[in-house]
Amino acid sequence: MFTTAWTASPQPPSTGFTPNWSQEGFWRHSLRQVVRLTAGGDRVRIRLSNVYGTSPLRIAGATLARTTPVLGAAVQAGSVRRLTFDGASSAEIPARAEIVGDAAGLPVEAGESVTVTLHLDAVTGPATFHAQAFATSYRGAGDLLADTGGADFGEATESWYFLSGVDVSAGRTDGVALFGDSITDGFGSTPGANRRWSDALAARTGRPVLNAGIGGNLLLNDSAWYGEKGVHRLARDVLGQAGVNTLVVLLGLNDIGFSETDDQPTYRPAPRVDVGELIAGHRELIRQARARRIRVVGATLLPFGGSDHWGERAAKVSHELNDWIRRSGEYDAVADLHRALAGTGGSDALCALSDAYDFGDHLHPNDAGYQAMAEVVAEVL
Known part of the structure; x- marks a missing residue:
């Protein structure tokens, strides 16, 4: 096996x-x-x-x-x-x-x-x-x-x-799959050092951890650079893997933020999505995973104030989605990464990454930030 x-x-x-x-x-x-x-x-x-x-x-x-x-x-x-x-x-x-x-x-x-x-x-x-x-x-x-x-x-x-x-011939059935975008992929971590949060989570828990992140990936739309949309690729990239019993979802920030930036020429036009569309996408991921009897953990989107994804509308939609992830009860558990990595000051909707965790673009964590993410998720697995 x-x-x-x-x-x-x-x-x-x-x-x-x-x-x-x-x-x-x-x-x-x-x-x-x-x-x-x-x-x-x-x-x-x-x-x-x-x-x-x-x-x-x-x-x-x-x-x-x-x-x-x-x-x-x-x-x-x-x-x-x-x-x-x-x-x-x-x-x-x-x-x-x-x-x-x-x-x-x-x-x-x-x-x-x-x-x-x-x-x-x-x-x-x-x-x-x-x-x-x-x-x-x-x-x-x-x-x-x-x-x-x-x-x-x-x-x-x-x-x-x-x-x-x-x-590997381990025969284990406690694997954890992380499903997301560049933050899950490990952008901002030290190249060649295995400092992604998937690496940190594997070391912290001793469980098999699979990284199903794609830089720039979106929940709701396909992209030439950033892969197939999350609601389509989940079956291939996660549900078909051997030994996975838990899925952690951290996806949607690019759907919100690409419409705020002029720096993404490969994804145009970038539609403005509302929180209802994002919730429907998350519900589809939950439905697919539960059909395979996989436990699903929802992770709140990280703070991104000051980044190229930030704008008043993007901040509002991000806040609304995070509020739904925290309060709806539709996920089996919640990892509140937003609150764990947020700096001091500002409202929940507008705050930025803590300086201690910021890679430098106000969007991606550094090695310490990825370690902190792993600690939060480990507590709810």
Whole structure:
């Protein structure tokens, strides 16, 4: 019996926030990606996604290895495992599809990082990816599946490609999925340090924690850069994961705030949504989760006074939504992140992030803010 120990929500190829390889794709490359697991087990399998591909994706080969404790593309000598797919060393993933690999024997522990290497010998076309990894992935020419030193991986990016999940033979059913936007994704945390609030929550609780955040994601509308809307992607990104019994929802701030800023050229026109529309979206997430017998925790939106998302109307709608999350009783539990991370002074609707928790844009927390979020959520799990 397997438990999902790591996920990255797939996105369509796009320019994104930082330089990436999603639109150009890969050809005669090896792609090396490092992920941190939140559960341990004796066997490991990977899941690969071509859900935004328009043609079949050929995987010429794949390996799994233990990550070295130092930075870079190196892996621990003697730990490399050749991966198979239905017994074969290569696989073809149809357009709009995902596959699950065979389990490989590699004992791992919660909190340990593993390295997945894919050899892509045929033209992939634009790549299904996850834009904001806050971790480094590597690319090199040719077949580098067995490489341990890492020196031939001469290019780097902070995105994940094709890799959408890692499962371990833990057999646990107490997994927690965090569903949200860039705050859940970890924007503002220290890159390469695993300081997202999903990382902090896993360390705090000892439970498998899955990060289903996408930077810029909206609850009610699709976006070229920011993925499918939350009410559509929940089934794939959360409800289909193994071992999840709790969902934490933190979503809606971009629906409110994008109409206040001129800095989001990829999401125009940005409609002005009212609190009734947002409540309907939250109710749909609750309905879908409960149909799978998953407990649902509602998290209040963080304060954002002074940010590019702020405006009097946005502040009003945010306050109304938070009031509904707190008082309606429709969620099984509430994590009041707004009050926990708010600075002193100002009304509930207008206050800003505490200086101690502000990454610097008055919208995203820093490492300390993400740790504080994890502490609040841990208390209601």
